[in-house]
Amino acid sequence: MAFKNLGSAGELFPQSVFIIGSYDQNGTPNAMNAAWAGECSRHEICVNIGNHKTTANIVARGAFTVAPADAAHVVEADYFGIASGNDTDKAAASGMTFTQSEFVDAPVIEEFPLTMECEVTAIQGDKQGARIVGRIVNTRVDESMLDEEGRVDFDKMRPIVYDSTRRIYRVVGEEVGQAWGAGMTLM
């Protein structure tokens, strides 16, 4: 094998496509696309976020929602990442349906099948650029996306991931092994 050094390049794949829902101080809903984010425990989500309308919203309201974008809404998901709520009413322009979360001070987007509703527990940095941690207060899911055992079925949902090397979205691939199981043959 011959290896090439790529320098300080983040090449982790996949990166989930998080659609972050928030309200501004006037109650106007907004959504942005964030790929530099992740589940930092089973009950917490961390978002790395620059100086955006969403950042100021989350700092002001102390809450946000996270919907993993699905393949059926790739156009809207990308739109949320290229337009800013500072310039336009993205909720209205997207044609998607924003409603008040039952659990936190942030909007949910009805067309996304899965949404995690979060309250802010920590902010490192400030609204100029921050790493925001949210505790998941509730997760809601479209029942048609559940399997016969009541688990979220990602084959049905078809979440998309971001390929930052090619700057494209992909659907999540096929199952290739059992976690906490495949390695047992080496035990």
Ligand SMILES: Cc1cc2nc3c(=O)[nH]c(=O)nc-3n(C[C@H](O)[C@H](O)[C@H](O)COP(=O)(O)O)c2cc1C
């Ligand atoms: C695929 C993709 C991933 C993105 N990931 C992030 C991210 O992780 N953090 C961030 O601050 N901005 C990210 N952005 C940029 C924001 O979504 C973009 O600046 C957006 O306009 C911010 O919206 P707002 O001003 O309405 O909050 C991403 C954009 C795209 C298209």
